[in-house]
Amino acid sequence: MSQDSSPAAAPSARVHGPALLSSACLAVYYALSMSRDLSLYDSGELALAARQLGLGHPPGQPLHTLLGHVFAWLTPGAALLGINLLSALPSALCVLPATRIAEALAGPHAAPYARRWLPWLFIPLGMHESVWEPSTRVEVYALATFCALSAVAAALPLMAAVPGGVRVTQRAAWKTGILLGLSASANPGIALATGAALAPGVLLTRSVPVILRVGCGGILGLLPYVYLPLVAARHDVLVWGGLQDGESMLRYLTLADYKSIGGLGALGILAHALAWGVWALEHMLVPGLVFGLGGFWRGRQRVRHGFLVFVIAFAMVLATVSSNAVWDLQIPDYNGYLAIAYWLAAAGGGALFASSYFQERFVACAVLGLCLITSVCAPPAPWVRTRHEDTLARHLAQQVLREAPKGAIVISSADYFAGSLFYVQEAERQRPDVTVLAHGLASSSWHWRHLMRRHPDLAPVNLTQRGPRNARIRDWLARNAERPVLVEQLSVARDLGLTACAGGLYLRTGDACDSDPKPVAAELLGRELSELAGGSPSAAQAIAQISEQLGSALWQLGEVQMAHDVLLAGVPRELWPTRTADSSDLYGTDSGPPSPHWQRHAALGDPARNLFLAGALVSRSGQSHLARGYAQAAADLQLPEALRLLASHH
Numbered sequence: 257m258s259q260d261s262s263p264a265a266a267p268s269a270r271v272h273g274p275a276l277l278s279s280a281c282l283a284v285y286y287a288l289s290m291s292r293d294l295s296l297y298d299s300g301e302l303a304l305a306a307r308q309l310g311l312g313h314p315p316g317q318p319l320h321t322l323l324g325h326v327f328a329w330l331t332p333g334a335a336l337l338g339i340n341l342l343s344a345l346p347s348a349l350c351v352l353p354a355t356r357i358a359e360a361l362a363g364p365h366a367a368p369y370a371r372r373w374l375p376w377l378f379i380p381l382g383m384h385e386s387v388w389e390p391s392t393r394v395e396v397y398a399l400a401t402f403c404a405l406s407a408v409a410a411a412l413p414l415m416a417a418v419p420g421g422v423r424v425t426q427r428a429a430w431k432t433g434i435l436l437g438l439s440a441s442a443n444p445g446i447a448l449a450t451g452a453a454l455a456p457g458v459l460l461t462r463s464v465p466v467i468l469r470v471g472c473g474g475i476l477g478l479l480p481y482v483y484l485p486l487v488a489a490r491h492d493v494l495v496w497g498g499l500q501d502g503e504s505m506l507r508y509l510t511l512a513d514y515k516s517i518g519g520l521g522a523l524g525i526l527a528h529a530l531a532w533g534v535w536a537l538e539h540m541l542v543p544g545l546v547f548g549l550g551g552f553w554r555g556r557q558r559v560r561h562g563f564l565v566f567v568i569a570f571a572m573v574l575a576t577v578s579s580n581a582v583w584d585l586q587i588p589d590y591n592g593y594l595a596i597a598y599w600l601a602a603a604g605g606g607a608l609f610a611s612s613y614f615q616e617r618f619v620a621c622a623v624l625g626l627c628l629i630t631s632v633c634a635p636p637a638p639w640v641r642t643r644h645e646d647t648l649a650r651h652l653a654q655q656v657l658r659e660a661p662k663g664a665i666v667i668s669s670a671d672y673f674a675g676s677l678f679y680v681q682e683a684e685r686q687r688p689d690v691t692v693l694a695h696g697l698a699s700s701s702w703h704w705r706h707l708m709r710r711h712p713d714l715a716p717v718n719l720t721q722r723g724p725r726n727a728r729i730r731d732w733l734a735r736n737a738e739r740p741v742l743v744e745q746l747s748v749a750r751d752l753g754l755t756a757c758a759g760g761l762y763l764r765t766g767d768a769c770d771s772d773p774k775p776v777a778a779e780l781l782g783r784e785l786s787e788l789a790g791g792s793p794s795a796a797q798a799i800a801q802i803s804e805q806l807g808s809a810l811w812q813l814g815e816v817q818m819a820h821d822v823l824l825a826g827v828p829r830e831l832w833p834t835r836t837a838d839s840s841d842l843y844g845t846d847s848g849p850p851s852p853h854w855q856r857h858a859a860l861g862d863p864a865r866n867l868f869l870a871g872a873l874v875s876r877s878g879q880s881h882l883a884r885g886y887a888q889a890a891a892d893l894q895l896p897e898a899l900r901l902l903a904s905h906h
Contacts (some may be wrong), residue, residue, distance in 0.1 A: 275375040279351040282382040286344035290392035291643035292337050294650045296798050297588065299394035300675030301494075303339050306394075307683045310493035311484065314508045318480035319441035320396045335683075339394050346402035347391035347595075351378045353402075353409035354603045360412045361555025361562060361607030374606050381602045383638045385793070386541065390592035392643050397592025400443035404450040404596050407435035408565060414466060415457040415560045425461075429469035432458070436470075437477015445576055446596055453569035457561040484508075491709055494682060498702025513700060520579055528578035535585050541598070545570070548601025551608035566604060570597040586797055586861060646792040648785060648799075649676040652761065655780075657687040659760035661740045665733070666762065667752075669695045669744045672798055682710075691739075695748055698725040714739075726751045741765045746809035758815045761806070781806070781825040797861030800826040804866050811873060816842045823870040827863040831893070833885030837874045864893035871898070 294300050298313070305312040306324025324339045331338035355375045359366070362374075381387055390397040410431035432454065440447035451474075458470050488499035497508035507513065520528070536542050552566040574597070577583075577590045653676035660666055668674040674694045680686045691711050697703040704717045715735035721728055730752055733741060742762040743749040749756040749765055757769035761780075781803045789795035803826025811819035817839040824836065871886025890898035 274372060275352050275355040278375040278379050279348050281379055282351060283345060283348035285383060285638075286348055286388070286391050287341070289388070289642040289644055290340050290344050291394070291646055291792075292334070292340065293647050294336065294653070294676050294679055295393035295643065295646065295792075296649050296672040296676075296794055298671060298675055300649060300653075300677070300679040302396065302675075303336060303394045304494060304675075304679045304683050305496075306339050306342075307335055307679075308493040309487065310490070311487050311495045311497070311499070313496050314511045314513060315444050316481065316484055316508065317396045317442055318483040319438055320399055322480060322483065323399070324394075336394070340392070343391050343393060343395055343398040347387065347398035348382065350402050350405050350599050351375055351382070353405045354378050354599050354606070356409040357405075357412065357600070357603035358551070358606035358610060360409075360416075360559050361551055361604065362610035363555070363558045366610040371610055374610050377606045377609060378599075378602050381544070381598060384539075384541070384598075385641065386539065386591045387595055387598055388638075388641060389588050389794070390595060393588075395589075395592060396442045397446070397589070397595060400439045400446040401592075401595045401599065403435050403439035403442060404446050405599050407432050407439060407450055408454065408600070410435055411454050411457060412559060412562075414461055415562055416558070425463075425466060426469060429458075429466045430473045433470040433473020433475075434477040435473075437474040438480070439477075440474075441478060441480040443592075445593060446573070449569050449572035449576065450596060452572055453565045453567075456564050456568075460561060494678065494706060496702070498700075498705060504702075520581055524581075525575065525578045528580075528583050529574055531583075531585065532574065532578065532590075544598070544605060545601045547608055548604035551604025551606065552600075554611060555604075555607050566597075566600050569600055573597050586794070588794055641793065643792045643795075646789055646795055648788045648792065648795045650680065651785065651788045652802075653677045653680045654686065655761050656742070657681075657690055659762060660687065660690045660742055661768070663689050663691075664740045664742055665691045665693060665736065667693050667695050667729075667741065667743045667748060669748060673744060693729070695725075695729075695744075698729050740768055745805065746812060756809075756813065758810055758813060758818060761802070763809060763813075781822055786828075796828070799861070800863045800866055801861035802826065804861075804869065807866065808869060811869075816873065816877075820870055820873055823866045823873070826866045831863055831867070831889060833867070833882075833889040835882060835885055837870075837877070837879055837882045841879070842873065842877050862893070862895065864890045864895035864898065867893070868895055868898050 291299075294303065302312050302317065302320065303324070304310060305317070305321045307328055309321065309325050312321065320342065324342050327338035327342045328335035329338070331341070355378070358374055359371065362371075382391070390401075410428055413425055413428040414432065436447055436451050436454075439450060458467060461467070484499060484505065487493075487495055488505075497504060497513075499505050499508060533542075536545070549566060552563045556563045573593050577593050649672060652673060656666060656668075656673065656677065657680070666677070668677055674692070674696075677692045681688065681690070681692060688710075691707060691714065693707065694703065701719050704719060708714065708716055715732070717728065717732040717735075721731060733739075733752065733754075741754060742759065743752075743754060743756060743765055744762050746756055746763060749763060754765040755769060756763040756765050758764070759768075781799060785799050786796070789799065803822050807819045807823035807826070810816075810822060820837065820839045820842055824832065867886050867890035871883045871890060874886060875883035884902060887898050887902035891902055
């Protein structure tokens with residue numbers, strides 16, 4: 257049978273046009289709403305690697321780094337714009353392989369009218385927050401998902417009920433392997449899940465040449481990893497892991513530095529998966545997943561083992577994110593991992609739509625309407641969801657550098673601080689006199705070597721010293737005792753034996769505490785940072801988290817008035833209690849703050865935490881009537897701890 261007559265053949269020309277047009281519509285939406293600057297979490301680090309041709313965190317993203325460098329070159333004077341486009345364009349192009357998969361599942365007898373409408377069904381999914389989130393900031397997930405989804409589409413002739421010709425099968429095997437390898441060169445986790453999903457279909461061909469071609473194609477797709485030993489010789493850029501020899505290369509590729517995070521048992525994984533299920537139901541993703549499952553089941557006779565592709569891919573990515581001990585539904589990376597499952601579900605749903613036995617026009621209108629409602633009703637609404645004016649990550653980094661005295665050492669802990677600080681310092685050469693030490697990397701010799709090359713005027717660290725990282729940091733700080741030190745977290749300062757006091761976004765330490773205090777203004781965290789967030793959902797969460805951390809630290813340092821104002825500044829004003837305390841009345845409040853045991857799945861950056869702590873602070877001042885208002889506001893946001901605080905004041 258020829259390629260054109262195969263059930264798994266490529267989409268016809270009349271569908272190719274609508275697919276390209278729908279992909280272009282998504283690209284425009286992403287381009288209008290994506291970040292033009294740095295974003296929170298790993299974006300700063302990945303942008304730096306692309307800009308410098310360096311190397312990011314394990315197990316490496318060489319394809320993203322190399323393409324990111326090209327995209328940055330194509331947008332001169334706006335490197336970050338180009339690197340952000342590297343997320344937007346591949347995500348928009350996912351419409352093309354998704355259309356091909358849906359057509360193969362629906363079969364050649366699908367209604368022509370339905371086939372013409374099919375590509376437009378994917379636009380609402382692309383607008384959904386879960387897919388939009390990794391598509392509008394510097395990250396690797398969109399690129400890896402596009403390659404993985406294209407690999408599934410390329411593998412369809414291998415799983416066709418009526419196989420294509422020998423040449424078609426050989427070409428499909430090569431394409432499948434190469435695309436899987438390219439996906440692994442951007443994100444190995446997504447590629448592994450997709451490869452496991454395709455494995456039954458490939459192995460059950462019982463064709464040794466096909467299996468060998470898929471394997472050899474995968475090796476070709478992994479060629480971007482040749483970049484790792486090439487960049488290892490560079491000492492002028494950030495090379496994560498310090499790849500000096502085979503041992504360090506192996507540690508890097510096997511994520512040895514992350515093993516200390518630990519994993520969970522079966523019950524913990526199940527609890528996380530159930531938590532995600534509730535979240536998916538609230539965000540209207542469950543109906544789409546069910547329809548997707550139905551589409552793959554209905555097309556099982558045209559694409560053998562296609563049903564397993566959806567089930568295995570979905571199960572593996574969900575198990576991957578659920579087994580992570582650092583679990584929080586607000587961490588945006590989880591959406592990136594699950595995007596491949598969402599696109600496969602959309603393809604299955606499209607197949608179900610295209611092969612429907614109902615009236616064509618009625619079905620088209622009904623399904624399109626349902627998809628639009630799903631997209632629009634999933635908060636936040638698509639028309640207010642934007643990162644276009646989000647400069648929060650840059651502002652946080654620049655504010656810390658502004659606060660730092662000349663030659664200061666800045667000890668950073670959170671990813672959203674560290675990544676942005678790396679970028680503005682190394683890519684844009686801001687405040688090269690400041691030394692930024694990432695506390696989480698202080699156990700890694702390569703990070704110290706990089707700092708010493710950047711700051712040869714500092715007394716070197718003793719890399720032969722064994723023991724906890726805090727001991728190494730204390731020894732190094734003692735060698736550079738003349739340097740002022742700023743610390744992000746109070747707990748880190750105490751572990752290092754440093755005397756901390758109020759400062760700006762970071763706490764001052766040592767002799768700096770003898771000078772006049774420079775208290776952080778609540779307006780900086782509230783009004784100003786909220787404006788800089790520019791409508792970005794994750795930015796608002798970061799503001800709440802930063803204000804909670806800083807407010808708690810200020811309370812422990814005895815700056816009660818300031819602590820109250822900072823805690824409340826991280827909460828949107830519409831969530832404030834009807835009456836708030838006058839912070840000037842809080843002088844003399846017991847400085848020992850509560851240590852609430854937050855629920856395991858309580859979200860990071862939950863403003864309910866801020867309200868709870870502010871309520872407990874007000875309660876310590878004896879203003880029980882006001883404390884009840886704070887506790888009620890926190891309880892209204894579904895924080896269980898607030899109910900106990902509320903009950904204590906009734």
